[in-house]
Amino acid sequence: MIAxxxxxxxxxxxxxxxxxxxxxxxxxQGVHEDGDALVTHFPPDEDVQRVVDxxxxxxxxxxxxxxxxxxxxxxxxxxxxxAHRVGRLVVTPPWRASEFDPATSIVIDPAMAFGTGExxxxxxxxxxxxxxxxxxxxVADLGAGSAVLSIAAAKLGATRIAAIEIDxxxxxxxxxxxxxxxVTEAIRYMVGDATVLLSxxxxxxxxxxxxxxxxxxxxxxxxxxxxxxxxxxILSGILVEERELITRAxxxxxxxxxxxxxxxxxxxxLIVRTS
Numbered sequence: 189m190i191a192x193x194x195x196x197x198x199x200x201x202x203x204x205x206x207x208x209x210x211x212x213x214x215x216x217q218g219v220h221e222d223g224d225a226l227v228t229h230f231p232p233d234e235d236v237q238r239v240v241d242x243x244x245x246x247x248x249x250x251x252x253x254x255x256x257x258x259x260x261x262x263x264x265x266x267x268x269x270x271a272h273r274v275g276r277l278v279v280t281p282p283w284r285a286s287e288f289d290p291a292t293s294i295v296i297d298p299a300m301a302f303g304t305g306e307x308x309x310x311x312x313x314x315x316x317x318x319x320x321x322x323x324x325x326x327v328a329d330l331g332a333g334s335a336v337l338s339i340a341a342a343k344l345g346a347t348r349i350a351a352i353e354i355d356x357x358x359x360x361x362x363x364x365x366x367x368x369x370x371v372t373e374a375i376r377y378m379v380g381d382a383t384v385l386l387s388x389x390x391x392x393x394x395x396x397x398x399x400x401x402x403x404x405x406x407x408x409x410x411x412x413x414x415x416x417x418x419x420x421x422i423l424s425g426i427l428v429e430e431r432e433l434i435t436r437a438x439x440x441x442x443x444x445x446x447x448x449x450x451x452x453x454x455x456x457x458l459i460v461r462t463s
Contacts, residue, residue: 191232312456390414
């Protein structure tokens with residue numbers, strides 16, 4: 189009898205990117221987003237209790253559950269990882285990249301880092317980016333993760349992009365994604381605190397931030413001063429039910445909502461300076 193694999197499901201985590209990074213660091217070969225939950229699998233010989241203990245040290249309030257599942261067929265898993273067409277862009281895993289135009293496709297390996305187009309926040313960001321970005325733009329991507337949004341900005345014509353990520357565990361996979369997509373000259377990947385590094389790369393015409401709403405609230409006061417006079421910021425990681433709260437915070441930061449995108453429970457916003 190084949191020993192079962194372990195399924196690990198994480199819900200209600202405060203920082204999804206950090207939690208996904210921790211799962212990969214513990215040996216996960218791929219993280220699936222099931223609504224708001226993160227799901228991954230570990231082989232039968234993995235000390236899954238140690239993994240759970242590590243995740244709870246990262247976020248003591250996260251709800252973590254473990255179950256035994258039949259042995260995972262990674263060939264089948266790969267077959268179920270879909271490409272996502274979002275406007276004129278496509279986010280695709282490497283094994284489907286040949287199906288699409290390289291000029292408008294973003295190749296991301298889902299077994300390397302978070303940010304594959306599977307989540308509504310990523311798609312909302314991409315839709316609003318296509319409305320706002322101009323050829324030759326300067327961009328700061330806060331919480332860059334896999335660099336999917338930075339790569340998208342380059343494909344849309346941005347020429348100087350600062351991809352800022354606080355988790356150094358994402359750097360190697362992001363660098364590989366940038367290389368595979370042929371945009372190394374446009375993107376500089378930086379590891380550090382966005383609240384510190386943003387002022388060093390400013391002014392930029394576009395700021396991207398797909399981050400949990402609690403972190404967005406902390407960063408908002410730094411956004412308007414970091415934009416050019418005609419600049420825009422695109423935000424996601426916001427639940428629809430948080431719209432009133434984030435709208436007030438945006439107004440306090442000297443900005444206003446110019447456009448929005450809603451998919452399921454998730455809200456993405458295009459905001460501009462009020463003066």
